[in-house]
Amino acid sequence: MADFKYQGRIYYTPIELTMTFIGGTWKMPIILSLRKGALRYGELKKAIPHITDKMLFSQLRALEETGMIDRKIYKEKPPRVVYKLTPLGKRSLKVIDSLHRFGKHLIKQKSITVPK
Template sequence: MGAVRRPGAYVCGIDAAMDVIGGRWKVLILWALDERPFRFGELRRQVPGVTEKVLTSHLRELEQDGIVHREVYDEVPPRVEYSLTPRGVALNEALAPLGAWGRENVFPGAEADAAPS
């Protein structure tokens, strides 16, 4: 759990965190999974514009980093659900102030219709 991609190369905690959430779609994946667990197709619909290949890649990386849990159910047809681990929940809590800053400073007036960060 928690594979480090650049051992010893981090300058500070923000550098390490950005390595985990870097990429165009990862924060949106985390935001969607904050609501509830999703199956792959549901998650793809929650993150409009992401390709299947990129979503698969990001989910694997987040799973390797201990942020996302992949649950495979022994059913026919097979069912897989993705959810946040406690580490993922903590990461979303850390990102919430950043989302609030974005709503207040970049996209004023969106507070009323913005979803939680």
């Protein structure tokens, strides 16, 4: 496959581009948390153990910039912000589920200890 550019960066495979959209430690857990519907920032924070405020904020922005999630601001006092998956974000769930199954398979095959 020929190299291609996205936002000024050269990619060598479609997988590399996919990982730009959903890769890293926190993007997939955020997407999975939004699977059942829209959530506010605080609800996302509670749903994803160990994520810092700085990281959640930056990853939400990155997911919004790539079109994976939408952010809606309600003009109330105090303002309410809700995040939800876009059609592109919903489409990524099949890929993430597949990666999850493969990871569970690897854990079983390699006798990896998973902390509780």
